[in-house]
Amino acid sequence: MSGFGDNSGDTEDTFAVSDEQMRLADGNADEILREGLERIERLTEEKKGVADDIKDVFSELKAKGFDTKTLRQILRLRAMNPDDRKEQDMLLETYKASLGME
Amino acid sequence: MSGFGDNSGDTEDTFAVSDEQMRLADGNADEILREGLERIERLTEEKKGVADDIKDVFSELKAKGFDTKTLRQILRLRAMNPDDRKEQDMLLETYKASLGME
Amino acid sequence: MSGFGDNSGDTEDTFAVSDEQMRLADGNADEILREGLERIERLTEEKKGVADDIKDVFSELKAKGFDTKTLRQILRLRAMNPDDRKEQDMLLETYKASLGME
Amino acid sequence: MSGFGDNSGDTEDTFAVSDEQMRLADGNADEILREGLERIERLTEEKKGVADDIKDVFSELKAKGFDTKTLRQILRLRAMNPDDRKEQDMLLETYKASLGME
DNA sequence: ACCGTGGTTAGCTTTC
DNA sequence: GAAAGCTAACCACGGT
Numbered sequence: 001m002s003g004f005g006d007n008s009g010d011t012e013d014t015f016a017v018s019d020e021q022m023r024l025a026d027g028n029a030d031e032i033l034r035e036g037l038e039r040i041e042r043l044t045e046e047k048k049g050v051a052d053d054i055k056d057v058f059s060e061l062k063a064k065g066f067d068t069k070t071l072r073q074i075l076r077l078r079a080m081n082p083d084d085r086k087e088q089d090m091l092l093e094t095y096k097a098s099l100g101m102e
Numbered sequence: 103m104s105g106f107g108d109n110s111g112d113t114e115d116t117f118a119v120s121d122e123q124m125r126l127a128d129g130n131a132d133e134i135l136r137e138g139l140e141r142i143e144r145l146t147e148e149k150k151g152v153a154d155d156i157k158d159v160f161s162e163l164k165a166k167g168f169d170t171k172t173l174r175q176i177l178r179l180r181a182m183n184p185d186d187r188k189e190q191d192m193l194l195e196t197y198k199a200s201l202g203m204e
Numbered sequence: 205m206s207g208f209g210d211n212s213g214d215t216e217d218t219f220a221v222s223d224e225q226m227r228l229a230d231g232n233a234d235e236i237l238r239e240g241l242e243r244i245e246r247l248t249e250e251k252k253g254v255a256d257d258i259k260d261v262f263s264e265l266k267a268k269g270f271d272t273k274t275l276r277q278i279l280r281l282r283a284m285n286p287d288d289r290k291e292q293d294m295l296l297e298t299y300k301a302s303l304g305m306e
Numbered sequence: 307m308s309g310f311g312d313n314s315g316d317t318e319d320t321f322a323v324s325d326e327q328m329r330l331a332d333g334n335a336d337e338i339l340r341e342g343l344e345r346i347e348r349l350t351e352e353k354k355g356v357a358d359d360i361k362d363v364f365s366e367l368k369a370k371g372f373d374t375k376t377l378r379q380i381l382r383l384r385a386m387n388p389d390d391r392k393e394q395d396m397l398l399e400t401y402k403a404s405l406g407m408e
Numbered sequence: 409a410c411c412g413t414g415g416t417t418a419g420c421t422t423t424c
Numbered sequence: 425g426a427a428a429g430c431t432a433a434c435c436a437c438g439g440t
Contacts, residue, residue, distance in 0.1 A: 044156065057145070060138065074139065099278070135302055180407075194379055197237065237372065240372075261342055270339065
């Protein structure tokens, strides 16, 4: 089986090749599919693990009295390029002024 | 600074402790905060790396003719407990029949 | 067909009832299902319409030079209870100070 | 105040215009901003109302024994173009066969 | 090349 | 407090 619409697996067979030869050269799309999926599944597992670690750190900080929501805000700010951050902040202040928000 | 309302960082100081001692024992909430955030940032970086790896595998499969959307469906199916999957499928068929969907 | 495990739509028919009577009393779970889904589909359509309207307003504002991202921030701020907003802001400033963020 | 980078709000004032004139011609970007935001807020409210209605229908169906998750699947299927649906399904079956999933 | 769209992921809310 | 559903932001893709 081939993915779809690709030109691999030429069906003309000008030169006869055994199934085994095809499998070895790969040709074997099933195998490509299976291995690709397994790699994704393994990586997804790994990703999930890291996500759990992150959650743990948040929990610890929360247990020590920190507010999660605010922590996330801080992280967002730290992640921003300082210049962009300034720019963004200025813009926000301008709009606030425009609307009479103290 | 303490997270909020917790009673850590006792200010009574019945027994004098040097600043250094406090810092080591921790006491120092600023430090806890800073280190927590840094750990989160490091883990987030790591997570992003894994996510990119996953994206790469999808790209490879796509290049080999596989349809990404369908691949995701397959992954979802494989992730399900077989029994749940059966159950869910049966239910779906029931509803479809109920609605006259072929 | 019934939703699940309920005994409505008794098929014994000790007392003959016309199909019409059943339909009216309802009994007919298929009908309930079909009508429920149709109501949801209609409402979803409606919701989509409103979402499109919102998008249009954003587009207009953007065309007049406003920055969409900042507009969303403003909307978030306006949506918050003023007290919560103050509280939240104070907390953020505290953490920033704690981290030496100007 | 102007959104950004547009040339409205000319500061040269070659020809004096009263504030009132500007406001009427509009020029008044503050007003544009304020009204735009209010429209969005009103529409958002409306959207929320419709979303709640949808939730209600789901609740009713659930109370009558239907499984919400499956209902959502059905809705997804009904929303799809029949041809796409067939196509998608075929592809899925192909991949499943490829992987030996019954 | 950019805009608009759809799909995915993260975050917040509510329920159990 | 954990888990699920809903909402909003993000991102990559395809169309123009």
